Amino acid sequence: MIMTQGATHKVVFTGDAKTYFGIWIKNIFLSIITLGIYSAWAKVQRRKYFAQNTIIDGRRFDYHATGKQIFIGRLIVIGGIITLAIPIINILAFIGLIIAIPALLNRSIAFNAQMTSFSGIRFGFKGTYGGSFLTFILYPVLSVFTLYLTYPFVARAVHRYTIGNSSYGTAKFNFDSPIGPFYKAFLLAIGWAIVAFIVAFIVLGGSHLIAALIAGAQQGLNPAILIFQIIGLYAALFIAVLPAMFIYQAFLRNAVYASTSLEGGHRFVSNVSPLQLMGITISNALACVFTLGLLVPWAHVRMSRYLADHTYVIAAGSLDSFISQEQVKVSAIGDAYTDLEGIDLGIAI
Amino acid sequence: MPILILKALTLALRFNSTGRVKGHAFNAHSSRRIPARLQWLGTIVRLEDADGILLHTGTVIQNEQISGGPHLVHIDGDWLFEVSPDENGKDIPGPQSVGYLSKLEQWHPRLFIIVIACLISAFAIWRWGIDFLIAIALSLTPSLFVEGLDTVNLAALDQTLARETQLPAETRNHVQATFAKLITKVEAPQWGQYKLYFRDIPSIGPNAFALPGGTIVITDQLIKKFETDKDIIAAVLGHEIAHVSKKHSLTQLYRAGSLYLLITLTAGDVGPFLEDIIQEGNLLLSLGYSRHHEAEADRIGIRIAQDAGYDGAALARFFEYIEQEEKQDDAFSWYATHPSNLDRIKQIKSHAQQIK
Numbered sequence: 222m223i224m225t226q227g228a229t230h231k232v233v234f235t236g237d238a239k240t241y242f243g244i245w246i247k248n249i250f251l252s253i254i255t256l257g258i259y260s261a262w263a264k265v266q267r268r269k270y271f272a273q274n275t276i277i278d279g280r281r282f283d284y285h286a287t288g289k290q291i292f293i294g295r296l297i298v299i300g301g302i303i304t305l306a307i308p309i310i311n312i313l314a315f316i317g318l319i320i321a322i323p324a325l326l327n328r329s330i331a332f333n334a335q336m337t338s339f340s341g342i343r344f345g346f347k348g349t350y351g352g353s354f355l356t357f358i359l360y361p362v363l364s365v366f367t368l369y370l371t372y373p374f375v376a377r378a379v380h381r382y383t384i385g386n387s388s389y390g391t392a393k394f395n396f397d398s399p400i401g402p403f404y405k406a407f408l409l410a411i412g413w414a415i416v417a418f419i420v421a422f423i424v425l426g427g428s429h430l431i432a433a434l435i436a437g438a439q440q441g442l443n444p445a446i447l448i449f450q451i452i453g454l455y456a457a458l459f460i461a462v463l464p465a466m467f468i469y470q471a472f473l474r475n476a477v478y479a480s481t482s483l484e485g486g487h488r489f490v491s492n493v494s495p496l497q498l499m500g501i502t503i504s505n506a507l508a509c510v511f512t513l514g515l516l517v518p519w520a521h522v523r524m525s526r527y528l529a530d531h532t533y534v535i536a537a538g539s540l541d542s543f544i545s546q547e548q549v550k551v552s553a554i555g556d557a558y559t560d561l562e563g564i565d566l567g568i569a570i
Numbered sequence: 571m572p573i574l575i576l577k578a579l580t581l582a583l584r585f586n587s588t589g590r591v592k593g594h595a596f597n598a599h600s601s602r603r604i605p606a607r608l609q610w611l612g613t614i615v616r617l618e619d620a621d622g623i624l625l626h627t628g629t630v631i632q633n634e635q636i637s638g639g640p641h642l643v644h645i646d647g648d649w650l651f652e653v654s655p656d657e658n659g660k661d662i663p664g665p666q667s668v669g670y671l672s673k674l675e676q677w678h679p680r681l682f683i684i685v686i687a688c689l690i691s692a693f694a695i696w697r698w699g700i701d702f703l704i705a706i707a708l709s710l711t712p713s714l715f716v717e718g719l720d721t722v723n724l725a726a727l728d729q730t731l732a733r734e735t736q737l738p739a740e741t742r743n744h745v746q747a748t749f750a751k752l753i754t755k756v757e758a759p760q761w762g763q764y765k766l767y768f769r770d771i772p773s774i775g776p777n778a779f780a781l782p783g784g785t786i787v788i789t790d791q792l793i794k795k796f797e798t799d800k801d802i803i804a805a806v807l808g809h810e811i812a813h814v815s816k817k818h819s820l821t822q823l824y825r826a827g828s829l830y831l832l833i834t835l836t837a838g839d840v841g842p843f844l845e846d847i848i849q850e851g852n853l854l855l856s857l858g859y860s861r862h863h864e865a866e867a868d869r870i871g872i873r874i875a876q877d878a879g880y881d882g883a884a885l886a887r888f889f890e891y892i893e894q895e896e897k898q899d900d901a902f903s904w905y906a907t908h909p910s911n912l913d914r915i916k917q918i919k920s921h922a923q924q925i926k
Contacts, residue, residue, distance in 0.1 A: 240638035243675035250684045251671065253691045266636060273639035279594075280603055281640070281652070303710070311712060340603055341596030341650055390601065506844040513689060520844070543601035561831070 227486075227537050228278075234529035236274035238519040244270055245518040261295060262288030264560075271525060272337060278540050280340035286332070286553065294553030298561055323353035326566065328555025334387055335548055342390040342545045348382065356382040357566070373403035380477050383568050389483060390543040398480035406472030414465040421461035425454055467499035474569040478532070486537030493531045501527055587612060591657040593640075595625055598648035608643065608651050613663045615645060625649070630664025637675055695832060703832075704824045708760070708817055713783070716761035716820070720783035724767065727787070735768035737790050742768055745793060748804050748880075749786075752811060755877040756870075759784045759814050766807070768793070776891075780810040782819045795891070801875070801884035808878075809871030809885060816870065818863040825859065868914065872922050883922035886915045 248263035265288045272282035304314040327348035334346040360375045377398060384396035422428070471493045478491035505520035558564075588611050595606035595617050605620040617625040628646040635641045641659025643651040653659035660666075674684065735742065746766060753764045762783035769787055771777070776792035786807065796802040813819070833848060872882030893911045 236638060239677065243677060243681060244637055246681065246684055246688060247671070247675040249688050250674070253688065253695070269636050270638055273636070280601070283642075305715075311714065340601040341598065342601045509844050514692075515685065517844075541600070541602040545599045 227535065229490075230278040230534045230536060230540075232529040232532040232534070233276045234274055234522075234526045235276060236270060236522050236525060238522045241270060241518040241522050242515075245521075246515075258292065259288075261292035264288075264291055268336075275525075275529060277339070277534055278536070280540060283338045284336055285338060285343075286336040286556075290553045291557065294555075294557035295561065297554050298557040302561075323350050323357065325555040325558045326357050326564075327353045328551050329559040329564075330383055330387075330555075330566070331551045332553055332556040335551060339389065340540060340543070342543050343548065345388040345390075345546060345548050346383070346386055347388070348386050352382050352386070373400060373407045376407075376473065377403045379566065379568065380480075383566065384477075384481055388546070391546045392484035392543055395482045395484070396477075396480055397482075398476065402472070402476035402480070406469050406476060409472060410465040410469035413468055414462045417461035417464070418458060421458050422454075425457050430454060463503075464495065464499055467502065468495045470569070471495040471498050477569045485542070488535040488537075490533040490535060491531060493528065497527065587661070587663065589661050591653050591659055591662065593651055593653040593657065593659075595619070596650040596652070598650065606651065608653070608662065610663055615643075615662070615664075617645065617649060617651060630662060632667060633659065633662050633664050634667040635659065637672060696829075700825060700828050700832070703828045704821055707824045707828070708820060711761070711820065713761040716783040718783075720762060720781040720785040723781050724785055724787070727769070727771075731773050732769040732771045732787075734770065735790050736770050737768055737793060741793060741797065744800075745788070745803060745807075748800065748878075749807055751878045752804060752807055752874050755874045756811055756815050760817060764811060764814065775895075778806050778810050780813040780819075782814065782817065784814050786810045786814070796888070799884065799887070801881040802888050804878065804880035805871060805875045805882055805885035806888055807871075808874035808880075808882070809867045811874055812867040812870035813863070816863070816866060818860075818867065822859060822863070865914075865917065868918055869921055872918065873925055876922070876925060881922075882925070883919055886918040886922070889915045889918070 244266060248259070248266060251259040252263055265284065265286055268284035268286070272284040275282045301314065301318070305311050305318070327346075327350070330348060331346040334344040337344050356378050360378050364371045364375050377400060380398075381396050384394050387394045472495070474493050475491045478489040481489050483489075501524060505516075505523060508516040509520055559566075588609075590607055590609040592605075592607055595604045595608075596602065604625065606625060607618055607620075607622075609616045609618070613629055614627065615630055616627050619625055626645065626647055626649050628649070630643055630645055632644040633641060634644070640655060641653035641657075641662070643653065643659065643662055643664070645651060653662075674680070745768075749764070749766045758764075762785070764784045764786065767785060767787045768790060770790040772791065774789060774791075776789060776795045778786065778788040778792055780786045788803075788807065788810075792806065793803065830848065868885060872885060875882040875884070889911050893915070
């Protein structure tokens with residue numbers, strides 16, 4: 222086999238809003254008339270659509286879980302939730318759940334990795350109970366005691382644990398980053414929030430409003446007269462502080478991609494801009510609100526395309542040379558648990 | 571081998587179907603993407619690379635395609651063939667993942683009906699379905715869990731804001747007697763039982779609150795303030811008892827959870843910012859529900875107090891006092907916690923009049 226020279230591949234997203242709208246609305250329709258049962262199959266189709274339309278170097282991703290697997294996983298989790306409602310047994314079930322959470326999170330990550338393939342080869346994840354406990358439970362709890370000032374360390378630990386224990390075929394992912402970029406994302410976001418809050422408060426006359434409220438209250442005026450000003454100020458402060466969220470997300474994603482590599486010398490680049498990310502997210506949300514949610518699929522496709530357009534793989538050689546690895550099969554229970562509990566591990570992918 | 575060829579021949583004779591498409595082949599053990607052709611004769615498929623060199627001969631296990639995705643042909647011997655988008659993969663022999671449901675997702679006037687059906691049912695679920703889900707969840711909630719909530723919350727209160735009561739035993743006995751009279755006028759709670767606790771909590775002033783398992787806490791400040799007005803204490807206690815008997819706190823907790831779950835399970839992941847909007851909106855809605863619950867607790871509380879021989883309208887006097895007090899306090903807390911004290915007083919008076 223001839224080794225090709227290293228090349229930079231842009232990630233390409235080929236999905237379109239029209240096709241996805243049909244899939245999406247059909248999924249909702251069937252989920253409703255089957256009282257939620259179809260949602261397991263719907264999830265599979267959604268994941269398949271987005272995976273198969275994400276292409277690097279002409280090679281597709283794919284998603285391989287079956288609706289039946291997801292459905293059984295969900296049934297087991299719902300069964301578990303019901304045992305939490307049975308007297309006496311529930312104490313044991315509750316203790317069991319607390320102990321099981323790190324393992325459930327591991328299984329959720331592993332299931333999603335194993336069910337995803339690229340160029341015909343599956344991803345993998347091999348975590349440990351201790352690692353999961355430290356990363357997802359102990360460190361976040363400890364950061365509360367530092368008033369979240371050490372939160373960047375938690376964010377880095379989450380990525381080090383999830384990416385560092387992942388693999389593509391037999392090739393291992395590596396994540397190695399100094400703490401600097403994480404603090405940069407965090408401090409820029411916090412800094413923006415504080416400055417924007419103060420500036421907006423002064424510019425919008427927040428102090429006048431408070432003075433008026435106090436004066437009004439002393440004269441027995443009903444403060445309800447000022448309600449629109451109060452709501453207006455609240456909304457303006459919200460809008461001023463909002464960009465902080467996107468500053469954090471964009472810098473975090475870029476930092477994570479820059480610090481990730483795949484065995485064989487393959488590297489990753491993300492150059493998402495906070496301003497564009499914010500523009501897309503907010504206009505997406507407004508479009509969805511004003512169309513009673515009917516533009517959700519369009520918004521989804523639009524965001525996927527934006528992220529793909531700003532993601533690159535710098536391959537050290539041909540992407541032909543990866544080899545698959547035998548894996549221990551993981552059930553869908555962990556995945557169902559994180560789905561039903563709405564757990565988001567905060568991984569910037 | 572000869573048998574296989576014979577079989578292939580007979581099948582070919584039977585179906586006489588043949589064809590060929592271009593695409594890419596993958597072997598399960600490697601990421602190598604091989605430009606290839608797939609030819610078939612009957613049910614036997616032959617995979618060869620761009621130079622015509624044989625890669626594999628076998629049969630198709632599955633020929634799958636989702637809307638907007640490529641034809642993916644799984645061939646025995648761990649081979650996968652991805653048909654090029656500009657080729658037709660439909661005629662490749664072998665089991666196809668029959669998408670009779672996938673017809674529903676095509677752009678067709680039928681899709682418009684599906685959209686309307688979804689909008690109508692989304693409204694129906696929001697309007698009635700959630701109440702139904704909450705009712706089921708409430709009926710499944712075990713006493714142990716709710717009593718646990720009471721114990722934990724009371725302990726947390728004792729650790730932080732509350733101190734032991736400073737009231738003389740005599741005063742407490744009087745209030746307990748009132749409380750005992752009141753709870754005979756209302757059905758037993760679904761979980762736990764009605765229990766009254768006295769606590770000295772200067773930071774929240776004259777106040778009382780209820781936990782879902784029947785624990786009701788009244789502050790020394792309230793009792794000292796209205797020691798001479800038994801009716802006020804009875805009406806306030808009636809109000810708190812009503813919160814417990816109508817399960818208001820758990821209802822609100824479940825409402826917040828169920829709407830979110832319904833949306834993510836049906837519409838899927840709605841994206842970062844919209845998710846926040848839904849959660850914030852949910853919070854605003856639950857504020858609306860909490861006002862509705864307050865009004866309900868006022869009405870039932872008045873009824874309980876009247877039935878036990880007290881003047882239910884005294885509740886209005888309590889809110890008149892709060893109104894006076896808070897006028898002197900800073901403006902923000904006044905606005906945030908009691909947006910319509912005056913309304914409320916009016917309604918309490920008229921309701922008490924009605925049931926007299």
